Amino acid sequence: MAWPMKRPALLAISLAFLVSAVISPEGLAQTFEINIPTEVEFQFGSQLSFTGFPDSTDTISRAVVFMRPSRGGETLVLEASIIEDTTNPRLKAALDLRPSPIQPFELFTFWWQVDFTSGANASSPAQEFRYEDNRFAWKQLSEDRVTISWVEGDVDRGRDVLLLTQDALDGLRQSLGFMAPEKVAVYLYPSAADLQSGMQIGGAPWIGAHTVPELGVVLLAVPNTTEAFITIERDLPHELTHLLLYDRMGESYRNLPAWLSEGLATLQERQANPAYRFELEQAVEADALLDTESLCAAFPVSDGDALLAYAQSASFTQYLLDIYGMGGVLRLLDAYQEGTTCTGGIQRVYQRPLSQLESEWKRVSLHSPTTWQRFAPILPWGLLILPIILLLIIGFSARKKTTPPSQD
Numbered sequence: 415m416a417w418p419m420k421r422p423a424l425l426a427i428s429l430a431f432l433v434s435a436v437i438s439p440e441g442l443a444q445t446f447e448i449n450i451p452t453e454v455e456f457q458f459g460s461q462l463s464f465t466g467f468p469d470s471t472d473t474i475s476r477a478v479v480f481m482r483p484s485r486g487g488e489t490l491v492l493e494a495s496i497i498e499d500t501t502n503p504r505l506k507a508a509l510d511l512r513p514s515p516i517q518p519f520e521l522f523t524f525w526w527q528v529d530f531t532s533g534a535n536a537s538s539p540a541q542e543f544r545y546e547d548n549r550f551a552w553k554q555l556s557e558d559r560v561t562i563s564w565v566e567g568d569v570d571r572g573r574d575v576l577l578l579t580q581d582a583l584d585g586l587r588q589s590l591g592f593m594a595p596e597k598v599a600v601y602l603y604p605s606a607a608d609l610q611s612g613m614q615i616g617g618a619p620w621i622g623a624h625t626v627p628e629l630g631v632v633l634l635a636v637p638n639t640t641e642a643f644i645t646i647e648r649d650l651p652h653e654l655t656h657l658l659l660y661d662r663m664g665e666s667y668r669n670l671p672a673w674l675s676e677g678l679a680t681l682q683e684r685q686a687n688p689a690y691r692f693e694l695e696q697a698v699e700a701d702a703l704l705d706t707e708s709l710c711a712a713f714p715v716s717d718g719d720a721l722l723a724y725a726q727s728a729s730f731t732q733y734l735l736d737i738y739g740m741g742g743v744l745r746l747l748d749a750y751q752e753g754t755t756c757t758g759g760i761q762r763v764y765q766r767p768l769s770q771l772e773s774e775w776k777r778v779s780l781h782s783p784t785t786w787q788r789f790a791p792i793l794p795w796g797l798l799i800l801p802i803i804l805l806l807i808i809g810f811s812a813r814k815k816t817t818p819p820s821q822d
Contacts, residue, residue, distance in 0.1 A: 448536035450505070450526045454543040458518075458612070459511055462545075464492070466505035466526055470536070476529040479507045484521040484542060485628065494526075518612065519599070519631045520545050547612045552601070559594065564602040566638035575600060575646060582651040583658075586682060591740065592658040595630045600650070606635040623649040627660030627667060648685040655679035659747075666751040671759075673709040673723070674746065677731030680724050690725035697722055698780050706730060706772045710756035733775040738764065 449469040456462040464479050474496055482489040494507035505526065516522075522545060526538040546552065552563040555572040560583075562576045583594040603609040606622055613624070613633075624633045632653040636642040656679055660667040667675075680690070697703045704719065704726055713723040734743055742763060749759040760768045 445535040445537065448526070448528065448538055450528075450538040452524070452526070452538075452541060454524075456511070456545065456548065458546075458548050459515070462509040462511055462516075464494070464505075464507045464524065466494070466507075466538075468503060468505060468526075468528065470530075472534070473531045474503070474505070474528050475531045477505045477507075477526060478528075479505075479524055479526050481509075481522055481524040483517070484523045516545055517626070517629070518545060518547060519601070519626060519629055519633075521629070547601075549612065550604075550608075559597050561597070561599045562602070563599065565604050566602075571638065574643070575602065575650075578646065578650060579654070582654050582682075582684075586651065586654060586658055589682065590655070590658065590678070591744070592662050595657055595661045597630050598632070598654070598657060599630060600632045600634065602646075603633065603635045604637060609633055609635040623653050625653040625656040627657050630657060630661075632657065644685050648683045648687060651682040651684055652679040655682045663747065663751050666753070669750050669753060670747075671710040671750070671756040672712055673706060673727040674731060674750075676713065676724055677727035677729075678743075680728035681732060681735075687721075687724075689721050690728065693718065693722045694725040694729060694780075697726075703776070703780075707757060707768055729779055730772070730775050733779045734764075734771075737778075 450466040451469070452467070453465045454463070455465070464481075466477070466479070468474060468477075477494040477496060479492045479494055480489055481492065490509070492507040492509055494505045497504040497506060505528075521542060523540050523542050525540045528536050530536070546563075550565045552565060553569070553572060554561060554563045555569065555576055556562075557576055558580070560576055560579050562572045562579065564572050564575070579598065579600055583598070586592060587594060603612070609622070609624070622635055625631070626633070632650065634646060634649055634653070636645050636649075656675065659670065659675060659678070663670070704714075704722060706726070709723055709727060713720050731743075734746075746759055746763045749762050754762055757768045760766070760771060764771060
């Protein structure tokens with residue numbers, strides 16, 4: 415999800431500094447490049463600090479560090495303290511992450527700008543760091559565009575997940591026709607509790623598997639067990655589908671109906687969740703299916719309804735693929751990319767309202783009975799019993815007519 419970044423009130427930079435260092439011709443004339451090797455340290459969810467070691471013998475009167483997401487976004491400006499040391503002068507800047515959380519796993523670009531007592535200004539070349547969840551000692555394995563990070567297990571586990579990721583990306587390219595993102599990073603947390611706590615610290619209360627599509631990051635919660643690999647085979651292709659959808663649509667990905675995004679992703683799972691089939695069959699039998707239009711914006715929160723929402727979305731999306739093909743679904747994606755509404759996209763591409771398409775899906779894919787179909791099984795018995803009932807009615811009426819009135 416896109417992360418709103420807040421500028422800390424205490425870290426504002428003065429307009430005079432910006433004017434003197436950046437805007438004025440005199441400032442520009444005196445500005446040069448300076449090498450400032452920097453140590454970036456952070457305690458995940460708590461504190462971020464920059465320690466710079468300027469490669470200059472001139473006396474620095476002021477220093478700030480600029481920091482922003484490498485993919486673009488708001489720039490934070492942190493005022494630095496100057497630690498005078500004849501042998502090792504240092505610049506120190508810090509950010510309290512508790513009131514101002516930043517996006518976990520984001521890649522950040524930063525650079526320094528300094529003023530000297532001589533009146534000259536200097537800027538350092540840009541550097542980068544990734545804000546990883548460093549509460550854990552991540553093991554890492556990379557190949558081509560894929561990087562796998564995990565906590566528990568040996569290198570074979572990382573290799574297995576790397577191969578599965580590459581294979582899943584190839585399969586998604588063939589089935590959906592989408593190109594894979596330039597970079598994909600997969601993190602395997604030891605448990606759902608670990609993943610959830612990490613995202614809460616970062617300001618996003620997610621649980622279980624989750625994707626940060628704008629970063630190309632997939633987060634999975636899987637213990638180091640043989641059975642857990644089945645979970646990876648199910649969840650990994652699902653989450654990668656979200657990455658590919660975002661890569662195809664950009665920020666318009668946010669306009670996708672939840673039922674379509676999750677429906678496409680659920681259909682890519684290699685190990686189908688048996689709970690989906692059960693929930694769908696139970697809902698059909700009880701005539702308790704969710705209204706598809708209610709699944710345009712978001713899924714229900716409760717476990718049972720959420721499972722049904724995933725199951726319904728996958729079934730409805732499969733119906734669209736069966737009837738209209740992948741070409742029809744791609745046209746639907748194009749419509750949403752252009753900003754049409756959930757129901758408007760259906761009307762535009764399939765020339766019928768969502769409610770009608772939903773009824774057709776129920777009849778064809780779910781065999782959801784109409785009123786006539788509900789009574790069809792007892793119809794033969796009704797035809798057999800009807801003549802008997804008619805004879806009884808006729809006989810009763812005839813008897814009533816021939817029976818003389820009683821005499822008092």
